[in-house]
Amino acid sequence: LSCLWKSNTIHIVGLDFDIDDDRLKQALERQNTNRWSRARTITDKLSKLKIENLLEKATDRAGGDVPGRPHFARVLVEEGVVKDIAQAFKRYLGAGKAGDVKGFWPELPEVVRWITEAGGVAVLAHPRKYKLTATKLRALVADFRQAGGRSIEVSTSGQSSGDLGFLAELCRRENLLASQGSDFHFPGAPWCELGVIMKMPDGLEPVWHHFKEPAGVFAAV
Secondary structure, eight states, rough: EEETTTTTTEEEEESSOOOTTTHHHHHHHHHHHHHHHHHHHHHTTGGOOOTTHHHHHHHHTTTTTTOHHHHHHHHHHHTSSSSSSSHHHIIITTTTTTTTTOOOBHHHHHHHHHHHHHOEOOOOOOOGGGGOOOHHHHHHHHHHTTTTTTTEEEETTTTOOHHHHHHHHHHHHHHEEEEHHHHHHOOTOTTTOOOOOOOOTTTTBBBBGGGGGSSOOOEEO
16 A cells, blocks of 8 residues: 655555455545546656557556556556666656656555554555665654554565665564565566565564464555
């Protein structure tokens, strides 16, 4: 689930929640509406590229669902605007670029509340990918925990051993549960490969040890 923290787009993972919770369903419907509005705005922002039917092509790349920036990036590659997905983000879709549209997301405490009120565990996803300073990241984690967040992703793809150690220590310091995940979106994405993560450090309490059921339910919207 995308949300805002001090004008930064942050991703929160929901685990082990009640999939029949009516309030969460309504929140996800609103989030889906926000995503479509964002997709249309991204299309408008990239109109100078003069790609015919850009939104329709990006939607097709998303399998008919709401397209995100990775789907727009694929269209830019296929249309010959850029040579690869990394260049699409560097020029048009990355942080601070024309296609980086942030204004449609709810604030972080609201998203955490959606998950926790549905009986789930809120997890701060890939903390080092937000390009925050160490001081700001500590502040984010503290605010996340105060809002009811219970876990952070300690091990994810594309991070260094230094990042792993830093997040492990932050997890211990804030007394949070540890999660992990590759943040996989689609084959060939340069920032995440399926299942490619470093081993989680010893001495951390895995979030899955606290699931109500043997396996949790995952949502990303």
